[in-house]
Amino acid sequence: MLTRLEIESHEDVWRVEDEASGLTGFIALHSTRLGPAAGGLRMRPYPDTDAALADVLNLSRGMSYKNAAANLPLGGGKAVIIGHPDSKTPAMLRAMGRAIDKLEGRYWTAEDMGMSPADMAHIAQETDYVAGRDSGPFASGDPSPVTARGVFDAMRVGARHAFGSDDLRGRHVAVQGLGHVGWHLCRLLHETGARLTVADTVPARVEEARAEFAAEAGDTATIHAAPADIFAPCAIGGILNATTIPEIRARLVAGAANNQLAAPGDADALHARGILYLPDYVANGGGIINVAAEILRIEDRAPWVEDKLAALSTTMERILDRARAEDRSPAHLADTIVAERGL
Numbered sequence: 001m002l003t004r005l006e007i008e009s010h011e012d013v014w015r016v017e018d019e020a021s022g023l024t025g026f027i028a029l030h031s032t033r034l035g036p037a038a039g040g041l042r043m044r045p046y047p048d049t050d051a052a053l054a055d056v057l058n059l060s061r062g063m064s065y066k067n068a069a070a071n072l073p074l075g076g077g078k079a080v081i082i083g084h085p086d087s088k089t090p091a092m093l094r095a096m097g098r099a100i101d102k103l104e105g106r107y108w109t110a111e112d113m114g115m116s117p118a119d120m121a122h123i124a125q126e127t128d129y130v131a132g133r134d135s136g137p138f139a140s141g142d143p144s145p146v147t148a149r150g151v152f153d154a155m156r157v158g159a160r161h162a163f164g165s166d167d168l169r170g171r172h173v174a175v176q177g178l179g180h181v182g183w184h185l186c187r188l189l190h191e192t193g194a195r196l197t198v199a200d201t202v203p204a205r206v207e208e209a210r211a212e213f214a215a216e217a218g219d220t221a222t223i224h225a226a227p228a229d230i231f232a233p234c235a236i237g238g239i240l241n242a243t244t245i246p247e248i249r250a251r252l253v254a255g256a257a258n259n260q261l262a263a264p265g266d267a268d269a270l271h272a273r274g275i276l277y278l279p280d281y282v283a284n285g286g287g288i289i290n291v292a293a294e295i296l297r298i299e300d301r302a303p304w305v306e307d308k309l310a311a312l313s314t315t316m317e318r319i320l321d322r323a324r325a326e327d328r329s330p331a332h333l334a335d336t337i338v339a340e341r342g343l
Contacts, residue, residue, distance in 0.1 A: 003015040005053075009030075010028055011031060011037075013056075014027045016079075018095035018096075026080050027107060029060065029076075029107055030063065030078075031064040031076050033075060034341075034342060037060070037075040038063065038109075038292065039079070040109065040112025040132075041081065041110070042115065043083060043084075043088060044114060045082070059078040060077050063076030063078055064343055065281045065335070065338050066281035066284070070292075071311060071341065073296070079107070088119070094123065097122070097130065100123070108291075109129065109131070110131045110132035110291045113179065117134040117141055117142050121133060131291045140291055146305065147290075148182075148183075149188065149286050150285055150286025151283050151284055152189070154278050155230065157320065158230075158254050158320065159171065159230070162252040163229070163251070168193070169193035170195065172229045173228055174218060174250065176220070178205040178206065178209055181256040182256065185256060187212075190213040196213050197216040198217065199217070224244045225248060225249060228250045229251060230250050230251075230252045230253070231252070232255040232256070234255050237257055238260070238262040240260045240266050242266070252276045253275060264331075270329065276330070278320075279316075279331050282315060285312050286312070289312070290305055
């Protein structure tokens with residue numbers, strides 16, 4: 001079921017296969033220096049195994065940085081299943097649960113793209129090392145609303161630096177991706193009085209957002225170039241690249257997507273254009289905070305999560321202050337601060 005791959009950048013990487021259920025995927029542990037690796041399970045119709053492997057390597061590395069930025073005693077890991085989410089079965093999920101269980105607590109999984117709390121319940125039939133459950137004494141449920149809350153809070157911090165005020169009322173926000181997190185973020189923005197333009201690969205989702213949030217419909221291919229104050233990438237990674245950055249009209253980029261920068265130099269390209277980029281693994285850290293409360297068995301989880309979210313906003317403020325003082329991209333300062341925490 002587990003085949004170990006030799007990849008120098010990571011502590012451990014396994015290919016996961018179960019012929020009976022049709023499972024093919026990967027589990028990657030980037031670092032356990034700060035604690036057991038934690039990061040969600042994602043299911044996507046990757047074009048091939050190389051694409052899936054590249055994704056799990058990038059995502060698990062990002063989780064190491066995300067957990068360190070949130071000051072959690074957790075390392076970075078990730079798992080992926082190759083296939084469309086509509087094709088998953090309980091047997092497939094249980095097979096992944098057995099694979100995770102073989103790692104004996106070195107990796108904790110949770111919900112990510114293409115997964116739900118109900119899916120976590122299937123995995124939990126085979127392993128204890130799963131969070132994001134709907135029920136149980138420490139159940140944290142769907143992390144998406146807390147992820148969205150963290151992005152919203154980060155956006156307010158960024159707005160203060162970019163526009164001189166953290167009031168998002170009247171601000172035009174272009175949201176790319178209306179999955180779980182993107183939808184909750186739109187709700188928060190709508191409630192605070194922001195104006196929304198949204199884009200998603202599912203047209204029905206866009207129509208729902210138009211009805212519920214008075215949003216304008218954007219095009220998935222050009223949403224990054226909308227004439228907005230803020231661009232919020234909430235879909236897949238790599239959206240900030242040599243092609244899109246020259247076309248961005250927003251002054252602030254703050255979203256929930258992982259690995260938004262296609263290459264490290266793209267952070268400097270944004271900075272050179274005067275676009276304030278909020279490092280994604282800091283902005284979207286709310287979800288792992290929510291999950292961590294379950295992993296760490298926090299008794300009184302609500303105030304603990306609130307304290308961690310407040311601390312994450314303080315970290316973002318510190319990053320942006322130092323970036324402005326040193327005239328550097330916040331992405332580089334975020335990496336520096338994470339390194340200072342022992343990663």
